[in-house]
Amino acid sequence: MLTWVGVAFFGAIGAVTRYRVDSAVSARLPSDFPIGTLIVNLTGSLALGVLVGAAVPDRVAFLLGTGFMGGYTTFSTWMVESVRLGEIGEVALLLRNLWLSLLAGFGVAAAGFYVGQAIT
Amino acid sequence: MSTGTLRARGSSGETDRRLSRASARALSRLSAEQARITVIVAGGAIGTLARAGLAQGVPHRAGHWPWATFIANLAGAFILGWLLTRLAERTSPSRHWRAFAGTGFCGALTTFSAFQVETFQFAHDGDAVLAVAYPLVSILAGMALAVLGVLISRWGRHW
Numbered sequence: 001m002l003t004w005v006g007v008a009f010f011g012a013i014g015a016v017t018r019y020r021v022d023s024a025v026s027a028r029l030p031s032d033f034p035i036g037t038l039i040v041n042l043t044g045s046l047a048l049g050v051l052v053g054a055a056v057p058d059r060v061a062f063l064l065g066t067g068f069m070g071g072y073t074t075f076s077t078w079m080v081e082s083v084r085l086g087e088i089g090e091v092a093l094l095l096r097n098l099w100l101s102l103l104a105g106f107g108v109a110a111a112g113f114y115v116g117q118a119i120t
Numbered sequence: 121m122s123t124g125t126l127r128a129r130g131s132s133g134e135t136d137r138r139l140s141r142a143s144a145r146a147l148s149r150l151s152a153e154q155a156r157i158t159v160i161v162a163g164g165a166i167g168t169l170a171r172a173g174l175a176q177g178v179p180h181r182a183g184h185w186p187w188a189t190f191i192a193n194l195a196g197a198f199i200l201g202w203l204l205t206r207l208a209e210r211t212s213p214s215r216h217w218r219a220f221a222g223t224g225f226c227g228a229l230t231t232f233s234a235f236q237v238e239t240f241q242f243a244h245d246g247d248a249v250l251a252v253a254y255p256l257v258s259i260l261a262g263m264a265l266a267v268l269g270v271l272i273s274r275w276g277r278h279w
């Protein structure tokens with residue numbers, strides 16, 4: 001029971017952190033390209049990679065990985081922002097948003113994993 | 121549809137209306153930013169519980185398709201496509217819906233970090249088929265469902 005309260009708590013904090021980071025990045029770098037979501041998703045993938053690489057205990061993985069990082073990063077916004085770029089005719093930006101997030105996300109998740117392995 | 125056109129029928133509708141009036145009053149005492157944070161916390165907690173429940177109910181086994189993340193991500197892409205179009209193109213029932221259901225619930229229901237780490241683990245374990253198929257199918261289906269949500273929102277007149 002307490003674990004579920006904890007995961008909801010960390011997920012909620014993650015969601016608010018995403019809102020804050022996205023707002024701050026978008027305010028500093030105004031652009032049609034959804035850079036705020038990209039920064040959120042890359043930093044979250046790096047951090048989750050470290051947690052998994054470090055093979056943290058199950059409960060920590062559940063609270064910080066499933067809870068915080070899951071609440072922090074978002075797949076739905078990535079998809080809907082890409083659709084929106086297509087709707088306004090920015091097909092090049094749409095494709096860049098897809099491949100950049102995909103490849104860079106994979107790269108930072110891998111880097112995080114090896115860093116996590118190295119520090120434990 | 122504005123809240124004014126909603127006619128509560130029966131006692132549960134009346135209770136709902138009283139609850140939503142009470143929560144609207146509580147939120148109106150906060151600044152706009154405090155109210156937004158409050159509803160993001162609420163939506164984020166619910167979205168995380170739904171995803172965590174799926175993850176526990178359909179545990180991911182190494183070398184298998186990550187169904188929990190996949191389902192949560194596709195459901196969230198569909199709901200968010202529907203929701204943002206609904207709120208942008210027709211009257212919003214409340215100014216807090218976007219932050220609550222969009223930024224909070226859908227944002228927390230879906231996850232990019234688990235999606236990427238799962239993909240990396242397939243590659244790390246030498247499972248080339250899943251390492252390519254999982255991200256590809258997730259993106260294609262996610263885009264398709266987000267578009268479907270947008271279209272359904274435009275077609276529908278009563279939802």
